[in-house]
Amino acid sequence: MLLKGDGKRYIVSTGDKDLHTEVGVFKLGQLSDVEYGDIITSHLGFEMQVYRLRAADxxxxxxxxxxxxxxxxxxxxxxxxxxxxxxxxxxxxxxxxxxxxxxxxxxxxxxxxxxxxxxxxxxxxxxxxxxxxxxxxxxxxxxxxxxxxxxxxxxxxxxxxxxxxxxxxxxxxxxxxxxxxxxxxxxxxxxxxxxxxxxxxxxxxxxxxxxxxxxxxxxxxxxxxxxxxxxxxxxxxxxxx
Ligand SMILES: C[S@@+](CC[C@H](N)C(=O)[O-])C[C@H]1O[C@@H](n2cnc3c(N)ncnc32)[C@H](O)[C@@H]1O
Incomplete structure (x- = not known):
C-alpha cells in the first residue's frame, strides 16, 4: 500500500508494525480494515490517504x-x-x-x-x-x-x-x-x-x-x-x- 499526503509518501505492508514518521506514528494494524481511498491519521493528527501500490510508486x-x-x-x-x-x-x-x-x-x-x-x-x-x-x-x-x-x-x-x-x-x-x-x-x-x-x-x-x-x-x-x-x-x- 501507499500512504500519501501533503507531499509525503510511504510504502507499507499490512504486516508492518507502527510507522514512525516526522508527522507522527501511524498504527498500521488499522490497515487491514481500510479500503483504498480511506484516510488514516497519525497520533499527531496528520492525515494520509491510502492508495493501492503501483509500480510507478x-x-x-x-x-x-x-x-x-x-x-x-x-x-x-x-x-x-x-x-x-x-x-x-x-x-x-x-x-x-x-x-x-x-x-x-x-x-x-x-x-x-x-x-x-x-x-x-x-x-x-x-x-x-x-x-x-x-x-x-x-x-x-x-x-x-x-x-x-x-x-x-x-x-x-x-x-x-x-x-x-x-x-x-x-x-x-x-x-x-x-x-x-x-x-x-x-x-x-x-x-x-x-x-x-x-x-x-x-x-x-x-x-x-x-x-x-x-x-x-x-x-x-x-x-x-x-x-x-x-x-x-x-x-x-x-x-x-
Ligand atoms: C545500474 S544497477 C542496476 C539497476 C537495476 N536495473 C534497477 O532497475 O534497479 C547495476 C547493478 O549491477 C550490479 N552488478 C555489477 N556487476 C555485476 C555482475 N557481474 N553480476 C551481477 N550483478 C552485477 C551492481 O552491483 C549494481 O547493483
Missing amino acids: LFNSLKRTGAPISPKDIGMIIGHTGLNKKDTVLDAGTGSGILAIFMGLVARRVVTYEVREDFAEVARSNIALSGLENVEFRSGDMVEEICSLNETFDVVTLDMQAAAEVVPHVLKVLNPGGYLVVYSPFFEQAKDVRIAIDTAKFEEVVTLECTQREISFTERGTRPSTSRVGHTGFITFARAI
Whole structure:
C-alpha cells in the first residue's frame, strides 16, 4: 500500500508494525480494515490517504543502491520484447530491483542476480515490499553464474558494467526467438556489447535510445519543458536464433 499526503509518501505492508514518521506514528494494524481511498491519521493528527501500490510508486519511493532504469526505458524493454505472462526472465544486476519488479508484474517469473552483498539486503527488501512472489533474488556474479546455469529463459536483461562478458554465454540460456536486452549508459559500453553480440550471432540486433519530453503549460504559452530528463542509456536488443 501507499500512504500519501501533503507531499509525503510511504510504502507499507499490512504486516508492518507502527510507522514512525516526522508527522507522527501511524498504527498500521488499522490497515487491514481500510479500503483504498480511506484516510488514516497519525497520533499527531496528520492525515494520509491510502492508495493501492503501483509500480510507478515503487520507482519513486523505494530505497536505491544505484541508478534504477527509468520508466520510459522499462516501457521500451517491455514493448520491444513483447514481454508477457508466459515469459521467464533472467536479469542482472538487480541493483535496487526496479526493472526486476516491473518485469515481475508482467512476466510469469523473473530471476535476478546481484553481485554486491551490501546491495542484496535493499534488493530483497524492495522485492518483498512489491508483494511479488514471482521475482526470485539470487546473490552472485552473472559473469560466472551464467556459465553454470541449467535453466532457459525467454528474455535476458543485463544492466551491469561487464555485460559484454556475459553476452557470449547468453544464447545457451535463451529460448529460440527470445530476446537479449542490454542497457548501456555510455556509447563505449554499447559498442562493446554490439561487438560481442555480432560475434555470438544473434538476429534482429538494434540499439535504441528513448527520449522523453514533458510539455509545460503556462500563461505565456505551451512548449516542451526547459528542464527535462536528459540522457539515461542506450538499449540494445538482440534475438536468439
Ligand atoms: C545500474 S544497477 C542496476 C539497476 C537495476 N536495473 C534497477 O532497475 O534497479 C547495476 C547493478 O549491477 C550490479 N552488478 C555489477 N556487476 C555485476 C555482475 N557481474 N553480476 C551481477 N550483478 C552485477 C551492481 O552491483 C549494481 O547493483
